[in-house]
Amino acid sequence: xxxxxxxxxxxxxxxxxxxxxxxxxxxxxxxxxxxxxxxxxxxxxxxxxxxxxxxxxxxxxxxxxxxxxxxxxxxxxxxxxxxxxxxxxxxxxxxxxxxxxxxxxxxxxxxxxxxxxxxxxxxxxxxxxxxxxxxxxxxx
Amino acid sequence: xxxxxxxxxxxxxxxxxxxxxxxxxxxxxxxxxxxxxxxxxxxxxxxxxxxxxxxxxxxxxxxxxxxxxxxxxxxxxxxxxxxxxxxxxxxxxxxxxxxxxxxxxxxxxxxxxxxxxxxxxxxxxxxxxxxxxxxxxxxxxxxxxxxxxxxxxxxxxxxxxxxxxxxxxxxxxxxxxxxxxxxxxxxxxxxxxxxxxxxxxxxxxxxxxxxxxxxxxxxxxxxxxxxxxxxxxxxxxxxxxxxxxxxxxxxxxxxxxxxxxxxxxxxxxxxxxxxxxxxxxxxxxxxxxxxxxxxxxxxxxxxxxxxxxxxxxxxxxxxxxxxxxxxxxxxxxxxxxxxxxxxxxxxxxxxxxxxxxxxxxxxxxxxxxxxxxxxxxxxxxxxxxxxxxxxxxxxxxxxxxxxxxxxxxxxxxxxxxxxxxxxxxxxxxxxxxxxxxxxxxxxxxxxxxxxxxxxxxxxxxxxxxxxxxxxxxx
Numbered sequence: 001x002x003x004x005x006x007x008x009x010x011x012x013x014x015x016x017x018x019x020x021x022x023x024x025x026x027x028x029x030x031x032x033x034x035x036x037x038x039x040x041x042x043x044x045x046x047x048x049x050x051x052x053x054x055x056x057x058x059x060x061x062x063x064x065x066x067x068x069x070x071x072x073x074x075x076x077x078x079x080x081x082x083x084x085x086x087x088x089x090x091x092x093x094x095x096x097x098x099x100x101x102x103x104x105x106x107x108x109x110x111x112x113x114x115x116x117x118x119x120x121x122x123x124x125x126x127x128x129x130x131x132x133x134x135x136x137x138x139x140x
Numbered sequence: 141x142x143x144x145x146x147x148x149x150x151x152x153x154x155x156x157x158x159x160x161x162x163x164x165x166x167x168x169x170x171x172x173x174x175x176x177x178x179x180x181x182x183x184x185x186x187x188x189x190x191x192x193x194x195x196x197x198x199x200x201x202x203x204x205x206x207x208x209x210x211x212x213x214x215x216x217x218x219x220x221x222x223x224x225x226x227x228x229x230x231x232x233x234x235x236x237x238x239x240x241x242x243x244x245x246x247x248x249x250x251x252x253x254x255x256x257x258x259x260x261x262x263x264x265x266x267x268x269x270x271x272x273x274x275x276x277x278x279x280x281x282x283x284x285x286x287x288x289x290x291x292x293x294x295x296x297x298x299x300x301x302x303x304x305x306x307x308x309x310x311x312x313x314x315x316x317x318x319x320x321x322x323x324x325x326x327x328x329x330x331x332x333x334x335x336x337x338x339x340x341x342x343x344x345x346x347x348x349x350x351x352x353x354x355x356x357x358x359x360x361x362x363x364x365x366x367x368x369x370x371x372x373x374x375x376x377x378x379x380x381x382x383x384x385x386x387x388x389x390x391x392x393x394x395x396x397x398x399x400x401x402x403x404x405x406x407x408x409x410x411x412x413x414x415x416x417x418x419x420x421x422x423x424x425x426x427x428x429x430x431x432x433x434x435x436x437x438x439x440x441x442x443x444x445x446x447x448x449x450x451x452x453x454x455x456x457x458x459x460x461x462x463x464x465x466x467x468x469x470x471x472x473x474x475x476x477x478x479x480x481x482x483x484x485x486x487x488x489x490x491x492x493x494x495x496x497x498x499x500x501x502x503x504x505x506x507x508x509x510x511x512x513x514x515x516x517x518x519x520x521x522x523x524x525x526x527x528x529x530x531x532x533x534x535x536x537x538x539x540x541x542x543x544x545x546x547x548x549x550x551x552x553x554x555x556x557x558x559x560x561x562x563x564x565x566x567x568x569x570x571x572x573x574x575x576x577x578x579x580x581x582x583x584x585x586x587x588x589x590x591x592x593x594x595x596x597x598x599x600x601x602x603x604x605x606x607x608x609x610x611x612x613x614x
Contacts, residue, residue, distance in 0.1 A: 003527075011527060015591045023595045043613030044559035044598055047521055047547065051597035071597035075523040079595065128614070 003076060004110035010080035022086045024069040026053055037133025041124045048074035048118070050082055052125040054089060054097070056133055063094045063133075070125075077115040081105050085122040094130050143180075146187055152176065153183030155190050217532045217577045221418075221570030222367055222395060222512045227463065228420040228571070234466040235422065238262060238459035248456045249447060259458045266465020270414070270427055273397070273468045276404040277432060282448045283461055286426035287394035288318040289441075290413030291361075293428055293452065294390045295322045297438030298359050298411065299331055302388070306356030310387075312336040312344045313553040314368075319361055319392055340555050341504035342371035350381045359388045364402075365395035368537060368550040368566060369503030370512030372400075379408030388436055394418055394426075398471030399479065399509060404429060410436045416460070420571060421467030425460035428452075478571055479510070485569045485578045486510040492582030496589065498602070502537075502551055502564055513567045514551075516560040517585075519599040520592040525565055528588035532581060537564040559598075559608075 003011075014021040026036045036055050042048040055067040068089045072082040084105050089097055102119035105111070111119055145155050153175045175186035218226075227235075237243045238259070248263045250256025264278070271278040284290045299309060311323050313335045323333045334352045336344050344362055353360070360382050364375055375391055382389040390411040393402065397412075398419035404412065412429040416422055430436055430451070444453030471478075486505075490513070493499055498518035514537070517525060522536035537548025547561035556564075569578065593599035601608060 008527075011524075014595060015528060015588075018591075018594055025600065040597065041614050044562070044608060045557070045613070047559075047562040049597050049613075051600075071595050071600055073519060073596040073598045074521050076527040078521075079524055124614075 003080075003112070006109050007077050007080040007111070010083045010109065011076045014079055014083050021083050022067075022069050023071060025051070025071060026055065026069065034136065035133075037129040037131075037136065039125045039128025039130075039132055041121055041128055042074065044073065048072075048078050048121055050074065050078065050121050050125045052082070052085070052122075052129045054126075054129045054133060056094065065089050065092050065094070065097055074118065074121075075115070077109065077111055078118040078121065080109055081111070081118040081122045082125070084109055085126060089126065094133070097126055098130055100126060143184075145191060146175075146180075146183060149174075151178055153178070153180065153187075155187045157191070157194055215531075217581065219532055219534045219567045219569060219573070219577075219581070221573075222370075222566065222568035223535060224417050224423065225420045225570055226572065227417075227422055228467060228470055230470060231421055231463045231466045235459045235463040238462050244458055244462075246458075248458060249445065259456075262458055262462050262465075263456055266461045266468075269465040269469040269472075273472045274402050274404045274412070274429065275406075276429055280404075280429050280432055282428045282430055282452050283456055283464075284426045284428055284452055285424055286417070287316075287392065287413045287415035288426075290415075290426050290428040291316070291318040291390075291392055292322050293438060293441050294411040294413060295319065295359065295361055296326065296441060297451075298388050298390065298436065299326055300439040301437050302358045303331075306354075306358045307331045308334070308354055308357040310334045310336065310349060310352050310357060310360045312338060312362055314338050314342065314344075314366055314550045315361070315363055316367055316392060316394070319363070323361075338371075338553055341507065342366055342369045342502075342550075342554050343504075343507065344373050344378075346374055346377040346381055349378050353381070353385050353387060357385070357387050359390060361390040361392070363392040363395070365393075365399070365509045365512070366503070366550065367395050367512070368548060369514045369554075370395075370508040370510070370568075371503040372396075372507050372509060375407055375409060382410075383408040395512070396509065398468055398475065399511065401475070404431075410434075411438075416464035416467050419467050419471050422460055422463040425457065425464045427464065474571070481571075481573075482510040482569050485573060485575070486513050488575070488578045489513060489567060489582060492579075493585060496586065500556075500560060502554065502556060502560075511569050513569075514564055515567070516551075516556070516564045517589045518560060518563055519596045519602060520563055520589050522562055522564050524592055525563075525585075525588055528592060529581075529584055532584065534568075535566050537561050537566065 026033055036053050038053045040051045042050050051071045053069045054065045056063045057066045068086045070082045070086055072079045088100055102123040105119040105122055106116055145157055146153050147156055155173050155175060175183040177183040239245055244258045244262050246255030246259040248259040267278040267281050270281050309331055311319055327333050336348050338344050362373055365372055379389055388410045391409050392413045394415040397414045410431045414427045416425045440451050442453045447453050500516040502514040502516055526534055526536050537551050547558055551561035551564055
């Protein structure tokens with residue numbers, strides 16, 4: 001599999017400096033955990049699992065993603081796609097984030113056709129995380 | 141009289157030795173040297189002293205040096221010998237002599253002139269070398285384009301020839317695609333195929349073969365060394381069973397020939413496939429062993445000029461054949477030393493990694509060829525590990541390295557859960573691997589695995605004590 005330099009760079013950057021690349025998690029008990037939405041997509045048996053967390057704050061009446069963290073089990077492009085998604089999320093409103101399409105990730109990372117499912121996974125992850133965050137709100 | 145290494149120029153005997161390019165400068169050894177003798181008897185004595193001087197230096201060097209030594213640190217370490225091997229320099233030298241006008245370029249089928257005779261002589265010498273390694277009669281060796289063709293010729297050839305006797309074939313689920321896809325094709329042609337399960341370490345139990353044989357079974361096809369996990373089948377035992385039942389036994393020996401001893405005079409094997417490029421010979425050449433006593437007959441796949449006694453038509457590629465012959469000859473000389481080094485390398489790797497958490501051997505360490513070592517690092521996906529190990533060339537059973545998105549069918553057949561199949565890496569070492577390369581790999585793998593686990597949600601769950609099997613995955 002010949003990846004674009006962008007995938008390779010993103011992957012290596014993530015490995016070298018996981019914290020800087022927003023690898024991590026918020027867990028129950030953390031101070032702001034009630035403002036964190038979590039989405040887990042994929043399955044170990046399929047070779048891809050993406051866990052995305054978004055931390056939201058209500059800024060001027062709108063929920064905005066102020067921070068995001070991820071962990072990914074999967075091939076190089078799955079890891080690069082997660083990292084790319086994180087870069088795209090920060091600062092966006094939930095509505096804007098909801099509208100992120102996998103094609104944007106494909107374009108930025110120049111993913112080969114056979115790896116497009118990695119970007120789809122990233123899109124699903126953000127949808128799940130948003131749904132999870134909203135369900136938390138409803139339970140308030 | 142054995143005139144090995146000797147040739148005549150202007151009536152004087154010369155010695156010519158082929159050494160790997162990387163050794164030439166170091167040795168300061170003149171490769172073409174005049175013995176100064178016109179008399180063969182005297183020339184032989186001089187030759188022997190030159191050869192022994194050469195060998196004493198050479199054996200020491202080949203043990204430790206790799207062709208890439210000088211800039212090894214800047215280069216990618218090659219741990220994919222099971223996929224293919226570089227051609228041994230000694231083989232290249234021989235092959236070069238079969239191409240140009242000055243060399244043996246002739247058609248070995250030309251019976252009317254010296255060009256043809258010379259080519260034929262070299263082809264037959266190569267056939268002898270191959271047969272010699274396997275303890276069979278040279279007349280039992282047929283040249284093909286490689287192990288894939290040999291497998292096709294053996295399985296289809298026998299199935300078609302003996303179809304009036306029966307249409308049942310036995311093979312296993314972990315064969316190479318060159319066998320499995322041929323069997324799938326035969327199923328479309330109304331043959332019936334039984335695909336045996338390996339046990340959990342990857343061995344096909346001889347008893348399973350015995351149980352599967354029926355009256356209409358005409359062929360059993362099994363590999364000797366599995367290309368993904370290196371596990372050995374008990375060819376001797378299975379051969380006893382097939383012979384007793386009058387069933388033809390085909391063995392794919394693409395990974396085993398030249399690496400472990402094979403004695404066809406003792407084994408009850410009827411057909412055996414070989415490849416040159418897995419054992420430091422060129423790509424595009426292989427052979428099929430076809431037993432003469434008891435005689436096995438095949439329906440040819442290619443028809444044409446009647447070469448290879450009509451079983452495989454086509455002009456013989458002299459340079460390829462000579463390359464294979466030389467590779468097999470060298471393999472015989474080096475088998476023991478190669479095998480010992482590979483065993484050391486595997487121990488270094490395994491001893492360095494076995495204390496890590498959640499590391500598994502796919503296959504078995506006791507009953508396997510040490511040049512192929514397949515491991516799974518749980519919670520780390522194989523392709524990402526390969527990417528992290530960017531200066532090491534290895535292969536993975538992970539789906540992500542294949543076009544099909546399915547993880548290795550071999551590992552699944554062993555009963556490995558899919559996630560472990562996705563997490564697998566195959567290391568395969570060879571003749572030019574150096575100890576330092578293996579030692580360096582231990583640390584690189586450890587670091588990369590822990591980096592990838594750091595970003596793996598599955599590792600996080602495992603650390604939290606969550607049972608991954610109980611999660612309903614989206």
